[in-house]
Amino acid sequence: MNATLRVLVIEDNEQDYRLLVRHLARSHLGCECARVGTAAALTDALAPGAPGWDVILSDYNLPDIDIHRTADLLLGKYPYTPIIVVSGTIGEEAVIDLLRAGVADYVSKTNFTRLVPAIDRAVAAVATRRAREHAERELQLRDRALSAAANGVVISRAGDDMPVVYLNPAVEAITGYRADEILGRNLRLLQGDDRDQPGIAKIRAALAHGRSCHAVLRNYRKNGGLFWNRMSIRPVKDAQGAVSHFVGIIEDITTQRQADERLRQAAAVFDSSTEGMMITDLSARLIEVNRAFTEITGYRRDEAIGQPTSLLRSGKHPPQFYQAMWHSLHESGQWRGEVWNRRKNGEIYPEWLTLSTVRASDGTPVFYAGVFSDITSVKQSAQQLEHLAHHDPLTDLPNRMLLNARLNHAIEHATRSGTALAVLFVDLDRFKNINDVYGHPFGDQLLRQVAERLRACVRLDDTVARLGGDEFVVLLEDVKEPYGAVLVAEKIQLSLNQPFAIEMREQFVTASIGISLFPRDGQEAADLIRNADAAMYQVKEAGRFGFAFYTPELTQKATERVRLENDLHKALDLDQFVLHYQPQVTLADGAMAGVEALVRWAHPERGLLYPSAFIGIAEECGLMPRIGRWVLEQACRQARQWLDAGLPFGHISVNLAASQLRRGDLVSLIRDTLASTGLPAVRLELEITEGFVMQQATDAIARLEALRELGVAIAIDDFGTGYSSLSYLKRLPVTRLKIDRSFVRDIPDDPDDAAITRAIIALAHSLSLEVIAEGVESAAQAAFLLAEGCRHGQGYHFSRAISADALARWVPPSTDPALASRGD
Numbered sequence: 001m002n003a004t005l006r007v008l009v010i011e012d013n014e015q016d017y018r019l020l021v022r023h024l025a026r027s028h029l030g031c032e033c034a035r036v037g038t039a040a041a042l043t044d045a046l047a048p049g050a051p052g053w054d055v056i057l058s059d060y061n062l063p064d065i066d067i068h069r070t071a072d073l074l075l076g077k078y079p080y081t082p083i084i085v086v087s088g089t090i091g092e093e094a095v096i097d098l099l100r101a102g103v104a105d106y107v108s109k110t111n112f113t114r115l116v117p118a119i120d121r122a123v124a125a126v127a128t129r130r131a132r133e134h135a136e137r138e139l140q141l142r143d144r145a146l147s148a149a150a151n152g153v154v155i156s157r158a159g160d161d162m163p164v165v166y167l168n169p170a171v172e173a174i175t176g177y178r179a180d181e182i183l184g185r186n187l188r189l190l191q192g193d194d195r196d197q198p199g200i201a202k203i204r205a206a207l208a209h210g211r212s213c214h215a216v217l218r219n220y221r222k223n224g225g226l227f228w229n230r231m232s233i234r235p236v237k238d239a240q241g242a243v244s245h246f247v248g249i250i251e252d253i254t255t256q257r258q259a260d261e262r263l264r265q266a267a268a269v270f271d272s273s274t275e276g277m278m279i280t281d282l283s284a285r286l287i288e289v290n291r292a293f294t295e296i297t298g299y300r301r302d303e304a305i306g307q308p309t310s311l312l313r314s315g316k317h318p319p320q321f322y323q324a325m326w327h328s329l330h331e332s333g334q335w336r337g338e339v340w341n342r343r344k345n346g347e348i349y350p351e352w353l354t355l356s357t358v359r360a361s362d363g364t365p366v367f368y369a370g371v372f373s374d375i376t377s378v379k380q381s382a383q384q385l386e387h388l389a390h391h392d393p394l395t396d397l398p399n400r401m402l403l404n405a406r407l408n409h410a411i412e413h414a415t416r417s418g419t420a421l422a423v424l425f426v427d428l429d430r431f432k433n434i435n436d437v438y439g440h441p442f443g444d445q446l447l448r449q450v451a452e453r454l455r456a457c458v459r460l461d462d463t464v465a466r467l468g469g470d471e472f473v474v475l476l477e478d479v480k481e482p483y484g485a486v487l488v489a490e491k492i493q494l495s496l497n498q499p500f501a502i503e504m505r506e507q508f509v510t511a512s513i514g515i516s517l518f519p520r521d522g523q524e525a526a527d528l529i530r531n532a533d534a535a536m537y538q539v540k541e542a543g544r545f546g547f548a549f550y551t552p553e554l555t556q557k558a559t560e561r562v563r564l565e566n567d568l569h570k571a572l573d574l575d576q577f578v579l580h581y582q583p584q585v586t587l588a589d590g591a592m593a594g595v596e597a598l599v600r601w602a603h604p605e606r607g608l609l610y611p612s613a614f615i616g617i618a619e620e621c622g623l624m625p626r627i628g629r630w631v632l633e634q635a636c637r638q639a640r641q642w643l644d645a646g647l648p649f650g651h652i653s654v655n656l657a658a659s660q661l662r663r664g665d666l667v668s669l670i671r672d673t674l675a676s677t678g679l680p681a682v683r684l685e686l687e688i689t690e691g692f693v694m695q696q697a698t699d700a701i702a703r704l705e706a707l708r709e710l711g712v713a714i715a716i717d718d719f720g721t722g723y724s725s726l727s728y729l730k731r732l733p734v735t736r737l738k739i740d741r742s743f744v745r746d747i748p749d750d751p752d753d754a755a756i757t758r759a760i761i762a763l764a765h766s767l768s769l770e771v772i773a774e775g776v777e778s779a780a781q782a783a784f785l786l787a788e789g790c791r792h793g794q795g796y797h798f799s800r801a802i803s804a805d806a807l808a809r810w811v812p813p814s815t816d817p818a819l820a821s822r823g824d
Helices: 014-025 039-045 067-077 092-101 112-148 169-175 197-209 254-272 291-297 319-332 376-390 400-417 431-438 440-456 482-496 525-541 552-571 615-620 624-645 658-662 666-677 690-695 697-710 751-766 779-787 804-808 817-822
Strands: 005-010 031-036 055-058 083-087 105-108 152-157 164-167 213-220 226-237 243-252 276-280 286-289 334-342 348-359 365-374 420-428 463-468 471-479 500-502 505-507 511-518 546-549 577-586 592-603 607-609 652-655 684-689 713-719 736-739 770-774 792-794
Touching: 005 014, 014 031, 014 112, 031 039, 055 067, 055 112, 067 083, 067 092, 083 112, 092 105, 105 112, 152 169, 169 243, 197 213, 197 226, 226 254, 276 291, 291 365, 319 334, 319 348, 348 376, 376 400, 400 420, 400 463, 400 471, 400 511, 400 525, 420 482, 420 525, 431 440, 431 505, 440 463, 440 471, 440 482, 440 500, 471 482, 482 511, 482 546, 511 525, 525 546, 552 592, 552 615, 577 624, 577 804, 592 624, 592 792, 615 624, 624 652, 624 658, 624 666, 624 804, 666 684, 666 697, 697 713, 736 751, 751 770, 751 779, 779 792
Parallel strands: 005 031, 005 055, 055 083, 083 105, 511 546, 592 652, 652 684, 684 713, 713 736, 736 770, 770 792
Antiparallel strands: 152 164, 152 243, 213 226, 226 243, 276 286, 276 365, 334 348, 348 365, 420 471, 420 511, 463 471, 500 505, 577 592, 577 792, 592 607
């Protein structure tokens, strides 16, 4: 309490005022009093600038002052100044009204002894009120400060459960939990992920012992999102020194942690990257390098730091190169490209370099960053790939792509200079047989040696290329006349005709060569190669092992062949194949002994085509197995119908192509066909060519034996043309030999053919085989064959190949040998 109380006394009676002042003077209060007795004086005392009052003592009954209005006025102006009514008796109800209006107390003038205690109580109450309101304001300010704080603040009561009793909004924002979801719950809710055992143990130990602590914890928000927080816990003690509460400060450091992690990752990437990295100042001096930089360049870090980047220059680039580099870096902030640099040991190497300008937040350049990789191996691989892309991997000769490029260049040169050039298309004869007999590794070695010999036959400026398989092309530039190409072709033939030594074996090969000339035979590279290819096929058809120049007729023939091949692919699906049947007769009486099924192609534009027009093409394009299967099924089904109709046709002969005989499923195909058509096996004869049997003798014996076990008969077709080995022939499980028409055509007039025919018939009899002659076209031929012991024949003398319906009506002609003299 102040040493002196300023007291305003509202009293119109001077004597009562003196008594009151005298009473106060005798008390311990030490008052300084002033009196107002009228409304005007009261107004002056309350005017702005007037001194304040510690206590106001007022009479109740005043002439021109209403105590109630005065109390309202005073309380509004001096809310912390207590008003005590000092008056005569005014009644209990009036006192109650005054107290309700805010008056602090009432003291009767007849009992001044109550005045000083009333003043003491009023002053003390005001002081208490002031202190409480101050404390409340402090709490409000503190609460607003805590509420506005970015860090979370949480207060927990000490004890076993440690319930949370306070938290600020930042805790809700950080954790995602509402206040009502945290208040009253254990403080462990905010203590982090249980996997962070060291931090959690540290906090729990501090809580248990009432100590402060700090820890970084990994925690999860209400939605499951991960966040990192730095938690500080401090104990709060009560008056007795016991810990009553704990205050926790939660700081969300997720962003900082992520930034730190990114920095650590960047540092780890920088140091562990396999690409060289360097940072330079704006004057291009090195200020930092990574480990890969030192490994690639050979310079240690301490040798490189502070040095200019020109330390690495190789001298292979002109100054303009670096000027363009820095211009791009200054203008666009980036440059990338291939650079040749020099290692510390002097070795020059290629690298792929990316330079970037690193800028401050205001856009000002602060330094340059470079990333580079040693591309020596990449360049080597690219060169190897470039070589592989343009060269044949087996022979290392130029491939089709490189040949076309060189040929186009040679055509341009020849056009400008007015010279000629030649293209030789070289194809090995019967190379497929070599692969089939000795295997592809043997064939590959042969192709490599052929490539070497071809290279030795031409000039350095000429080109030898391999197109694939056994096909080679020789490009001769600056050819003076066609004779020059002929000389090279003969040189190639002579070189290839020398024996090749492969796997302790001598192998002989020949080649067919087609020649086209620029500009006579074509103006484009593709035309020259195609025309040389066509000329090569002319050699093949003429018997192989030779050479020929291109003629336009060959192009037309090749074009027709391509069209025919395309039509052949659709022929089966369009049901364009038909079977005709040629009778096989007994020469002695003309009776039908068998029927040979012969396929025909009913071409929609070219009419009926015979096998010679399309079987070779079908073999080359892989269609023969499908066609052969169709022929077999149709023939067996027709034979079954004849059998059911009682037609005495004997047996039906079906030709097997070489591609069918090579297939591993041939035996099962024959078995299944016989089963599906119901034809007895003894009614089926399979004809195979002598040439194929001799080429595949070992495999053929096993496969033919399996067919014979089914019960079918086997005939060797075109016998006498395939140079049969008698040692193999006697082992083959065949039932009949078929004399080729080339030997029958000129008998009996040609003594050589007559002698060969007699030998074949004798050989068949010695091996206990039946024999049949094909191509019998006259009675004289039939009579000769019968006289020499051949029992069966077929040919135009008896009947052409006819339809199934025509065969059912067929009547054999007279076969009396006496008719031979008539030439029928």
